[in-house]
Amino acid sequence: MSEWSFILRLNQPLTAEQANAFDHCDAFADGSVSYVLGPEDPSQFAVHTDPAELSELSCDIEAPSLLDAVAQVAHDIRLIPGLRAVGVRHDDTVTLGEAAQRCDRSEESLAALPGFPEPLPGPPGATVFYSWREIAQHLRGLGDTIPETPRELAVADQALRLAHELESLEVPPGALRALGLPTA
Structure with a gap:
């Protein structure tokens, strides 16, 4: 298996409670996924964190393919209440x-x-x-x-974006089937 490095984008920055849940979640115990947690009052700090970093996870995952690695973290992040993956990218x-x-x-x-x-x-x-x-x-x-963008990364990003959009819509099962998407 290879180790795959990527940045997983989240639906929101981690709250202190979510960071605590993340830190105590067995799925992330190996340290292969990390986050940046912003201060509660950023105005008290001279150096400000890039807001985009607060909604991203840095991932170094062992898996058979990049797509498998992204899917694994996207699945596991749902163990943290309120978080879900909405996209993925490579770092420069x-x-x-x-x-x-x-x-x-x-x-x-x-x-x-x-x-x-x-x-x-x-x-x-x-x-x-x-x-x-x-x-x-x-x-x-x-x-x-x-x-x-590598094809697997583009597919993973599009799939995560689509899943995120579909969660906020009422899409009839017939429409999902017609689009070639699963209904369950």
């Missing part, structure tokens, strides 16, 4: 291993490419990160076919 910041996985190459072959993008600045001795956009652009320049 990647390790060389994550970049290799995204383009189906080895780390060694990426690093050996002439003109390969430089790592992002960081403290000495820390994990080395790269910009996925820069790597993808470089690979496209070499003739590789690198989609803007």
Whole structure:
């Protein structure tokens, strides 16, 4: 099995109660999913958290495929009252291993490419990160076919968005069947 890294978008920022439930939920005990919890009164802090981060989970999940990994976290997040997944995306910041996985190459072959993008600045001795956009652009320049969004990620994102929209509508079972969607 591979480890898949992605950002799962939630229907809302976690409340303190939801964060507590998350921290005590067996499904998240392995630390493969993390969150950012904003302060109760952000005006008291000099540095403000990006509001989008408060509605996202950072995920590093072992699964047979990216789609399986997203489905696993989307399912498990429903164990926390009031939360559900509404979308998924990749982060631009990647390790060389994550970049290799995204383009189906080895780390060694990426690093050996002439003109390969430089790592992002960081403290000495820390994990080395790269910009996925820069790597993808470089690979496209070499003739590789690198989609803007991997197909499995696009499918997962569309499915989560659709599920979220359908939960807020009264859709008759006949209409769901006609659209090729399950009715139960």
